[in-house]
Structure formats: C-alpha cells, structure tokens
Amino acid sequence: MNEQSKSTTIQPVNPGTFTVPGDADIPPEVLGGYCRACRKLYYPRPRYCPFCLDAVERREVGGRGTVHSFTVVRTKPPLGLPQPYCVGYVDLDASGLRVFGLLDPDRVEDVELGTRVRLTVRRMGHDGRGEARLRPCFTPDERAEGEES
C-alpha cells in the first residue's frame, strides 16, 4: 500500500486533526491547538482556551513518539478498518501530549510498549457510509535515535 497517498479525491477523517502530506513530502504531524496567551498546547484542540477563553489556533504537536499503550482489536472492525487492527496511545516527542491513534496493522508484531513510532497518512477504511478515507496511522520508526529526517 502506498502509505503517503497523494490522492486528492480521498478525504481525510477528522479534518484539521493531522496534516496531510502534500507534494513537498513533509512528514505528517498531529494537529492540536495552541493558546498564545497561555502558551499552552492542547490535544484535542478546544475552540477556546479553557484557562483564558482566547481562541485556540491549530498547531502541529508532533509526528514522532513512543508507544505508551497499545492493543489489537480482533472483533469485527468498524468503519471498514482492517481485521484485526491495532490502536494505542502515543506520547509525542515534540509536545509531550498523549494521543490516541491507529497503529500500523501490518506491523503488529513489531510493536511493544516503548516502541518508537512515526506518523503516516494512508488510505484506510471508510467514513461509515462506504466512502474511502485517509487516516493517520503510526508505524514503527526505524530511524536511529536523534537522527533528523
């Protein structure tokens, strides 16, 4: 499967919660929120800052991190997801935020607590009505510690 799908016809799920790679091949990131006044990062992004009620702008909060917990869902999957599929919480390096997300269903045997992962965006499942969707999905990150992409 072409994980960095360039398709313009397939829409992402949860628009505005992750960046969809364009032609520049910039690695995708989770999109959270940032309050300039409080200098606080949020995920998920609230419309208004819970501390000062300023507008919270969208902000990249990271695309690489560490698996905090994960599990394999073996029952009949919702939304046309693979059977089985894998989900978990990932602690993002850039922000320290803990985000829920899909993990690579083809790499289940390579995932354990503490596994280094990076975000990909790929065609996966549908929107509940059969229309294909792009979804963010973490996959094991083979890059050595500290190496820049």
Next chain:
Amino acid sequence: MTDVKVIGTGIVPFGKHLERTLVEMGAEAAFLALRDAGLSPSGVDAAFFSNGLASRLFGDQTIGQNVLWEVGIHRIPVVNVENACTSGSTAFYLACNMVTAGQAETVIVVGAEKMCVPEFGLINSGETEIDTQLGMVAPAGFALRAVRHMHEFGTTREQLARVAVKNRRHAAGNPVAQYRDPVSVDEVLESPMIVDPLTRFQCCPIADGAAAVVVAAPGAVRDQARAVRVDAAVLCTGNYENPQDLTKWETDYRGCRTAYEKAGIGPADVSLVECHDAFTISEILHYEALGLCGPGEGGPFVEEGHSSLGGRVPVNPSGGLLSRGHPVGATGVAQIVEVVSQLRGESGSRQVENARVGLAHCMGGDKAGDSKSCTVHIFSR
C-alpha cells in the same frame, strides 16, 4: 444532603427480549416500583426517564412520557435523560436533587434499554468523535488501561479473569441476571479474544431490560422500615487534561472522594458496592478509586477474595454488568435496585451479611482518554 429516601424499586429481568418493546419493559419496571412503594400514579410529582440508544437504533426519542403514560403518570414534569452508561444513575441524581430542592416530594426514575438487535456491533462514544473515527471502540479503551495496569503493577491475566469468575458466581443467586452459570478462570481466558488482553467473558454482554426506583422526601415516606436513605448522590465529569494516566481515572477518584465526604464516611464503612464492571479491568480500577485497596493493588484484591460475597467488601453481589448484561439506560438504575435490596435484607442467597452502607458506582463515555461521566451514590439504612 436533605433527607431523601428510596421507597420503591422495580426491575425486569435482563436478557434478550426480542418480543418486548422498550416502552413495555420500562412500564413494567415503573409498575413494579410503584407497587413496591405502595403508591398510586397520582402520588408521583415528577419523573426522570433514562435511555441511551433508542434514538440511534429505532429513531425514537422523548420516550419517558410514553413509558409513564402506561402506568397512569401524566401532567407532571417528565425529563428524558441521556448520559452514556450513567444515564440511569444521572436520572437518579436529578431526582434526588429535585426532592432536595423542594420541587417535588415523590419522584420516579425509570431506566430502560432495548439493544439486542441484529448488527448492533460495539458501543462507541459517538459516531463523529475523533477517537471513534480512529477505531476507538469501548473495549479498546479499557484494554489500553489493562495493558498499562499489567505493565506498571504486574496485574495478571488470571487476576483479570477472576473478576468475571467472581461476578458469575454472585449472579447464580440473582434471578434478574442474564448469565447465571459459573465460569472458571480457564474458561474466561480461553473464550475468544476480543481486544487484547480482554476475552469475551471479560466484556459485559448487551441486554434488554428496565429498572425503576421511587425516591421521596421524609414526609412522603409511609413504610419507614423498608425505606433506604440516600447519603450522597454525586455526578462528575472528566477533566480531559493531557496526558491522562491510563491506570486511573482522576474522574473516578474525585467522584468517589466527593461522595465519601458528602456521606461523612470512608471506604472502611462500606458494606457492599455495585460498580461499573463493564470490563474486568474496570472493576479492578474502581476498587482502587473507591479506596477499597491501594493504587495498583486491585489484582491481588480480587484474587484474595476480598471483593467476593463473604469477603471484606463484596463488590457486585448482583453479578454486575458482566453477568447481568448492560442495557445502557437501565444499568445505573439496576445498580441502585440491587443496593436497596441488599440494605433491606431482601437479597436471598446473595445477601451480604449485616449490610448497613451500600454504594452504587457508574461511569460512562470516553473523551480524550478520560471518562465523560462518573456517578457515586451512597445509601444506608
């Protein structure tokens, strides 16, 4: 809180009632509660009806008026309540507050759900929510907690399984529980894997069912001997802060602490607990939040029998959601029905000895790694 007492309860056996409608089950539970309270329909000042899924499954809404009309209750305020798994316990919270506020003397709470329909699938927290779209189904959220609890505290698969084994053993004495046959640790662990490490017998089954209770101000209580006092009725919501500790819901700890403070008691005073054992790991986490044992000690707590009938503090003497099944809108009320039955000393072979203080605990919904809702209600006789 101002004195509020439970004066009547009713419950329809939980199970697959393909031939029964939601309204029919709700009406029967209401009828049984009215009869138990010795009330006529005109003796009820207000009503709360809880349901979680009918709008999605059947396109039905504002059902409380239909249910209550069947038992002659009309004209009075009727409020329909949805708050995920805590829909019923939230309705109860509102009923108590209404009595405490002096807006009503006698209030009925009815919870009902019909969910045994083809292709029901798994419960999620809302179709359009971010996590749902990323594959968050209810058992996954709990499995991710189990994985962390096992990692951080050494909780074992066998300890998880023991929650299901104990609750099935308890259910043998409960005629309204859906599953009453005993299961062994091996049977639990060998049942099909749903979401690692949770096997099928560690996930509460779906069910159709209904339950009802009547609460009243002291002046409206006729039969003092069977009345059960409400010492605390607490509802709270998550903080949704990031990161969340997956081995404890702050919401759970905060809800339990608030209820103990309001009731002026501590965990050592509790005779029995009905808690939200939607999955085996949930009950272990709730032992810890309730202070029945220390953080991380929930696995050994169940293994050593402290939460069994005859143990230090029996948890889910009814068999819990794991045996009774989980008709979402009815569960929170059914837990209260069990606690009241225990405190009245009317629970037969599953009766907790010298039951003086009972606690009904429920949690619902998932948002940003936190719980959307937690209720903790404390009762005494």
